[in-house]
Amino acid sequence: MYEGMVIRPPSEARSLILQITLGCSHNRCTFCGTYNDKKFRIKGLEEVFADIEEAVPEVRGYTKRVFLADGDAMMLPTDHLVKILDKLQQEMPELGRVGIYANARDILGKTEEELKLLESKKLGIIYLGLESGDDEVLKSVKKGATAQEMTDAVIKAQECGIKASVIALLGLGGRGEGGRRHAEATGKVASRMNPRFFSCLTLMVLENTPIGRAYERGEFELITPEESLKELRIIIENLDVKNTIFRANHASNYLPIGGTLPRDRQKVLDAIDACLRGDTGMRPEFLRGL
Ligand code: SF4
Numbered sequence: 001m002y003e004g005m006v007i008r009p010p011s012e013a014r015s016l017i018l019q020i021t022l023g024c025s026h027n028r029c030t031f032c033g034t035y036n037d038k039k040f041r042i043k044g045l046e047e048v049f050a051d052i053e054e055a056v057p058e059v060r061g062y063t064k065r066v067f068l069a070d071g072d073a074m075m076l077p078t079d080h081l082v083k084i085l086d087k088l089q090q091e092m093p094e095l096g097r098v099g100i101y102a103n104a105r106d107i108l109g110k111t112e113e114e115l116k117l118l119e120s121k122k123l124g125i126i127y128l129g130l131e132s133g134d135d136e137v138l139k140s141v142k143k144g145a146t147a148q149e150m151t152d153a154v155i156k157a158q159e160c161g162i163k164a165s166v167i168a169l170l171g172l173g174g175r176g177e178g179g180r181r182h183a184e185a186t187g188k189v190a191s192r193m194n195p196r197f198f199s200c201l202t203l204m205v206l207e208n209t210p211i212g213r214a215y216e217r218g219e220f221e222l223i224t225p226e227e228s229l230k231e232l233r234i235i236i237e238n239l240d241v242k243n244t245i246f247r248a249n250h251a252s253n254y255l256p257i258g259g260t261l262p263r264d265r266q267k268v269l270d271a272i273d274a275c276l277r278g279d280t281g282m283r284p285e286f287l288r289g290l
Contacts, residue, residue, distance in 0.1 A: 001051050004038045008067045009127050009165065010250065011197075012099055015065040016055055020048050020084055024071025026103060028142040029131075030210035031172065031203060035071055042076065049087050056091045064096035074102035074126060078114040085121035097124035104128070104145035107153035115160035125163045125196075128154060133189030134182045137173045141211070147189045154193040164195040170231045170253075171203035171223040179223055183231040187238025198261075199247040200235060202228050202254065225254040225282050232257075233272045236265065254282040 001019075008017050023038035066088055074081075089095050100123065107115070107126065132138055133147045145153075154164045168190065173182025190198050205212040205222065214220040223231065232248055232255075239246075241261050246268065249256035255275050259268050274280045 133185035165197035183234035
Protein backbone atom coordinates (compact mmCIF):
# COMPACT_ATOMS: atom_id res chain seq x y z
CA MET A 1 0.00 0.00 0.00
CA TYR A 2 2.85 2.45 0.79
CA GLU A 3 5.40 3.58 -1.78
CA GLY A 4 8.84 4.86 -0.74
CA MET A 5 9.57 6.73 2.46
CA VAL A 6 6.41 7.96 4.21
CA ILE A 7 6.67 10.71 6.81
CA ARG A 8 4.05 12.28 9.06
CA PRO A 9 4.07 14.89 11.83
CA PRO A 10 4.89 13.48 15.30
CA SER A 11 1.35 14.33 16.47
CA GLU A 12 -0.09 12.00 13.82
CA ALA A 13 1.75 8.99 15.23
CA ARG A 14 -1.52 7.19 16.01
CA SER A 15 -3.30 8.16 12.79
CA LEU A 16 -3.98 6.02 9.77
CA ILE A 17 -1.54 7.33 7.16
CA LEU A 18 -3.05 7.33 3.70
CA GLN A 19 -0.91 8.21 0.67
CA ILE A 20 -3.00 10.15 -1.80
CA THR A 21 -0.06 11.74 -3.62
CA LEU A 22 3.47 10.45 -3.96
CA GLY A 23 6.39 12.76 -3.24
CA CYS A 24 6.14 16.54 -3.22
CA SER A 25 5.06 18.66 -6.17
CA HIS A 26 7.55 21.37 -5.10
CA ASN A 27 10.47 19.14 -4.10
CA ARG A 28 13.02 21.97 -4.29
CA CYS A 29 13.71 22.96 -0.67
CA THR A 30 17.48 22.71 -0.31
CA PHE A 31 17.33 21.15 3.18
CA CYS A 32 14.79 18.44 2.37
CA GLY A 33 15.78 15.04 1.05
CA THR A 34 12.59 13.23 1.98
CA TYR A 35 11.26 12.72 -1.52
CA ASN A 36 14.48 12.76 -3.55
CA ASP A 37 13.78 9.25 -4.75
CA LYS A 38 10.16 9.85 -5.69
CA LYS A 39 8.78 11.33 -8.87
CA PHE A 40 5.70 13.33 -7.93
CA ARG A 41 2.46 11.57 -8.81
CA ILE A 42 -1.20 11.94 -7.92
CA LYS A 43 -2.63 8.59 -6.95
CA GLY A 44 -5.78 7.66 -8.83
CA LEU A 45 -9.03 7.69 -6.89
CA GLU A 46 -9.62 3.97 -7.49
CA GLU A 47 -6.22 3.19 -6.02
CA VAL A 48 -6.89 5.43 -2.99
CA PHE A 49 -10.36 3.96 -2.45
CA ALA A 50 -8.89 0.44 -2.52
CA ASP A 51 -6.30 1.51 0.08
CA ILE A 52 -9.06 2.93 2.29
CA GLU A 53 -11.12 -0.26 2.05
CA GLU A 54 -8.06 -2.34 2.93
CA ALA A 55 -6.68 -0.19 5.76
CA VAL A 56 -9.76 1.02 7.64
CA PRO A 57 -10.81 -2.40 9.05
CA GLU A 58 -7.25 -2.86 10.33
CA VAL A 59 -7.26 0.35 12.39
CA ARG A 60 -10.86 0.22 13.61
CA GLY A 61 -10.92 0.67 17.38
CA TYR A 62 -7.33 1.96 17.34
CA THR A 63 -7.70 5.41 15.78
CA LYS A 64 -10.31 7.86 14.58
CA ARG A 65 -7.76 10.01 12.81
CA VAL A 66 -6.34 9.97 9.31
CA PHE A 67 -3.31 11.76 7.90
CA LEU A 68 -3.18 12.36 4.15
CA ALA A 69 0.35 12.00 2.75
CA ASP A 70 2.75 12.69 1.00
CA GLY A 71 4.47 16.08 1.08
CA ASP A 72 1.84 18.58 0.02
CA ALA A 73 -1.30 16.56 -0.63
CA MET A 74 -3.35 19.73 -0.19
CA MET A 75 -2.28 20.65 -3.74
CA LEU A 76 -5.02 18.34 -5.04
CA PRO A 77 -8.12 19.98 -6.48
CA THR A 78 -10.91 20.40 -3.95
CA ASP A 79 -13.33 18.00 -5.67
CA HIS A 80 -10.65 15.29 -5.62
CA LEU A 81 -10.06 15.84 -1.89
CA VAL A 82 -13.81 15.88 -1.22
CA LYS A 83 -14.21 12.48 -2.90
CA ILE A 84 -11.47 11.04 -0.66
CA LEU A 85 -12.94 12.63 2.48
CA ASP A 86 -16.41 11.32 1.59
CA LYS A 87 -15.05 7.82 1.04
CA LEU A 88 -13.23 7.98 4.38
CA GLN A 89 -16.41 9.07 6.16
CA GLN A 90 -18.35 6.27 4.47
CA GLU A 91 -15.87 3.55 5.47
CA MET A 92 -15.05 5.10 8.84
CA PRO A 93 -18.21 6.66 10.34
CA GLU A 94 -16.26 7.26 13.56
CA LEU A 95 -13.80 9.53 11.68
CA GLY A 96 -12.69 12.33 14.02
CA ARG A 97 -10.13 14.41 12.19
CA VAL A 98 -8.13 14.43 8.98
CA GLY A 99 -4.73 16.12 8.75
CA ILE A 100 -2.61 17.06 5.75
CA TYR A 101 0.68 18.78 4.82
CA ALA A 102 0.06 22.02 2.94
CA ASN A 103 2.06 24.73 1.20
CA ALA A 104 1.00 28.38 1.05
CA ARG A 105 -0.02 28.17 -2.61
CA ASP A 106 -2.23 25.13 -1.89
CA ILE A 107 -4.28 27.17 0.58
CA LEU A 108 -4.23 30.47 -1.28
CA GLY A 109 -5.30 28.68 -4.47
CA LYS A 110 -8.54 27.55 -2.81
CA THR A 111 -11.52 29.80 -2.12
CA GLU A 112 -12.90 30.28 1.38
CA GLU A 113 -15.96 28.27 0.33
CA GLU A 114 -13.72 25.38 -0.74
CA LEU A 115 -11.78 25.46 2.54
CA LYS A 116 -15.01 25.55 4.54
CA LEU A 117 -16.35 22.63 2.51
CA LEU A 118 -13.19 20.62 3.27
CA GLU A 119 -13.49 21.53 6.95
CA SER A 120 -17.11 20.37 6.99
CA LYS A 121 -15.83 17.02 5.73
CA LYS A 122 -13.45 16.65 8.71
CA LEU A 123 -10.28 18.19 7.28
CA GLY A 124 -9.35 19.61 10.67
CA ILE A 125 -5.66 20.49 10.54
CA ILE A 126 -2.99 21.59 8.08
CA TYR A 127 0.73 21.28 8.78
CA LEU A 128 2.70 24.07 7.13
CA GLY A 129 6.48 24.34 7.11
CA LEU A 130 7.23 28.03 7.63
CA GLU A 131 10.88 27.10 8.22
CA SER A 132 11.84 30.79 8.60
CA GLY A 133 10.16 34.16 8.82
CA ASP A 134 13.09 35.75 6.98
CA ASP A 135 12.45 36.09 3.24
CA GLU A 136 16.17 36.02 2.47
CA VAL A 137 16.47 32.62 4.12
CA LEU A 138 13.28 31.40 2.42
CA LYS A 139 14.67 32.44 -0.95
CA SER A 140 18.06 30.89 -0.34
CA VAL A 141 16.50 27.53 0.64
CA LYS A 142 14.07 27.67 -2.34
CA LYS A 143 10.98 27.38 -0.17
CA GLY A 144 8.82 28.68 -2.99
CA ALA A 145 6.78 31.05 -0.79
CA THR A 146 7.32 34.30 1.07
CA ALA A 147 6.67 34.81 4.76
CA GLN A 148 3.68 37.00 3.86
CA GLU A 149 2.17 34.33 1.58
CA MET A 150 2.51 31.72 4.32
CA THR A 151 1.01 34.12 6.87
CA ASP A 152 -1.96 34.80 4.58
CA ALA A 153 -2.41 31.06 4.03
CA VAL A 154 -2.44 30.22 7.74
CA ILE A 155 -4.84 33.06 8.57
CA LYS A 156 -7.15 32.04 5.72
CA ALA A 157 -7.22 28.36 6.75
CA GLN A 158 -7.87 29.21 10.38
CA GLU A 159 -10.62 31.67 9.49
CA CYS A 160 -12.28 28.80 7.63
CA GLY A 161 -12.15 26.62 10.76
CA ILE A 162 -9.08 24.53 9.85
CA LYS A 163 -6.44 24.52 12.59
CA ALA A 164 -2.84 25.24 11.58
CA SER A 165 0.29 23.61 12.88
CA VAL A 166 3.29 25.69 11.83
CA ILE A 167 6.84 24.38 11.86
CA ALA A 168 10.08 26.41 11.97
CA LEU A 169 13.63 25.17 11.56
CA LEU A 170 16.33 26.35 13.97
CA GLY A 171 19.69 26.82 12.26
CA LEU A 172 18.34 27.46 8.78
CA GLY A 173 19.76 31.00 8.76
CA GLY A 174 23.27 29.75 9.48
CA ARG A 175 25.44 31.18 12.26
CA GLY A 176 25.98 34.73 13.50
CA GLU A 177 23.91 37.68 12.33
CA GLY A 178 22.00 35.57 9.76
CA GLY A 179 20.86 33.23 12.53
CA ARG A 180 19.75 36.10 14.75
CA ARG A 181 17.75 37.68 11.90
CA HIS A 182 16.19 34.31 11.09
CA ALA A 183 15.08 33.77 14.70
CA GLU A 184 13.71 37.27 15.18
CA ALA A 185 11.74 37.22 11.92
CA THR A 186 10.43 33.73 12.65
CA GLY A 187 9.03 34.82 16.02
CA LYS A 188 7.39 37.88 14.46
CA VAL A 189 5.86 36.03 11.51
CA ALA A 190 4.58 33.20 13.74
CA SER A 191 2.95 35.89 15.92
CA ARG A 192 1.04 37.28 12.93
CA MET A 193 -0.05 33.77 12.00
CA ASN A 194 -1.19 33.04 15.57
CA PRO A 195 -1.39 29.30 14.82
CA ARG A 196 -3.03 26.76 17.13
CA PHE A 197 0.24 24.80 17.16
CA PHE A 198 3.78 26.05 16.63
CA SER A 199 6.85 23.88 16.76
CA CYS A 200 10.56 24.36 16.28
CA LEU A 201 12.78 21.61 14.94
CA THR A 202 16.55 21.85 14.60
CA LEU A 203 18.18 21.58 11.17
CA MET A 204 20.09 18.38 10.58
CA VAL A 205 21.92 18.35 7.26
CA LEU A 206 21.42 15.32 5.07
CA GLU A 207 24.09 14.28 2.58
CA ASN A 208 21.63 13.97 -0.29
CA THR A 209 20.50 17.60 -0.14
CA PRO A 210 21.91 20.84 -1.60
CA ILE A 211 22.38 22.26 1.91
CA GLY A 212 24.21 19.08 2.94
CA ARG A 213 26.55 19.43 -0.01
CA ALA A 214 27.10 23.14 0.79
CA TYR A 215 27.98 22.07 4.35
CA GLU A 216 30.49 19.51 3.04
CA ARG A 217 32.13 22.23 0.89
CA GLY A 218 32.34 24.53 3.92
CA GLU A 219 29.84 26.98 2.43
CA PHE A 220 27.16 26.51 5.10
CA GLU A 221 27.79 26.40 8.83
CA LEU A 222 25.64 24.53 11.31
CA ILE A 223 24.71 26.26 14.54
CA THR A 224 26.07 24.83 17.77
CA PRO A 225 23.72 23.35 20.42
CA GLU A 226 24.08 26.58 22.47
CA GLU A 227 23.27 28.70 19.44
CA SER A 228 20.15 26.62 18.78
CA LEU A 229 18.95 27.45 22.31
CA LYS A 230 19.73 31.13 21.79
CA GLU A 231 17.72 31.09 18.54
CA LEU A 232 14.86 29.41 20.35
CA ARG A 233 15.02 32.08 23.03
CA ILE A 234 14.88 34.89 20.44
CA ILE A 235 11.88 33.23 18.76
CA ILE A 236 10.00 32.94 22.08
CA GLU A 237 10.89 36.54 23.02
CA ASN A 238 9.38 37.72 19.74
CA LEU A 239 6.38 35.43 19.89
CA ASP A 240 3.15 37.22 20.67
CA VAL A 241 0.33 34.68 20.28
CA LYS A 242 -3.07 34.28 21.89
CA ASN A 243 -3.37 30.58 22.69
CA THR A 244 -0.77 28.47 20.96
CA ILE A 245 0.51 25.04 21.89
CA PHE A 246 4.26 25.33 21.47
CA ARG A 247 6.61 22.39 21.09
CA ALA A 248 10.35 22.11 20.62
CA ASN A 249 10.50 18.50 21.72
CA HIS A 250 11.28 16.93 18.35
CA ALA A 251 14.06 14.33 18.31
CA SER A 252 16.25 16.80 16.39
CA ASN A 253 16.21 19.32 19.25
CA TYR A 254 18.88 19.64 21.93
CA LEU A 255 16.44 20.63 24.69
CA PRO A 256 13.00 18.99 24.62
CA ILE A 257 10.64 21.71 25.75
CA GLY A 258 7.03 22.83 25.33
CA GLY A 259 4.05 24.63 26.79
CA THR A 260 1.00 26.71 26.03
CA LEU A 261 1.79 30.30 25.06
CA PRO A 262 1.52 32.95 26.31
CA ARG A 263 0.70 31.23 29.64
CA ASP A 264 3.98 29.26 29.91
CA ARG A 265 6.24 31.86 28.27
CA GLN A 266 8.37 32.55 31.36
CA LYS A 267 8.61 28.86 32.21
CA VAL A 268 9.92 28.11 28.71
CA LEU A 269 12.41 31.01 28.84
CA ASP A 270 13.60 29.91 32.30
CA ALA A 271 14.15 26.35 31.07
CA ILE A 272 16.21 27.64 28.13
CA ASP A 273 18.26 29.91 30.43
CA ALA A 274 18.88 27.07 32.91
CA CYS A 275 20.20 24.95 30.06
CA LEU A 276 22.34 27.80 28.69
CA ARG A 277 23.88 28.27 32.17
CA GLY A 278 24.65 24.55 32.29
CA ASP A 279 22.25 23.85 35.19
CA THR A 280 20.42 21.27 33.07
CA GLY A 281 21.74 19.02 30.35
CA MET A 282 21.12 18.88 26.63
CA ARG A 283 20.20 15.87 24.52
CA PRO A 284 23.49 14.26 23.45
CA GLU A 285 24.27 14.35 19.71
CA PHE A 286 24.00 10.56 19.34
CA LEU A 287 20.40 10.63 20.57
CA ARG A 288 19.29 13.20 18.02
CA GLY A 289 17.41 12.01 14.99
CA LEU A 290 14.87 12.94 12.36
S1 SF4 B 1 7.68 21.61 0.42
FE1 SF4 B 1 8.08 20.25 2.19
S2 SF4 B 1 8.19 18.17 1.33
FE2 SF4 B 1 8.36 19.60 -0.39
S3 SF4 B 1 10.57 19.85 -0.69
FE3 SF4 B 1 9.90 21.52 0.69
S4 SF4 B 1 10.18 20.71 2.78
FE4 SF4 B 1 10.29 18.94 1.35
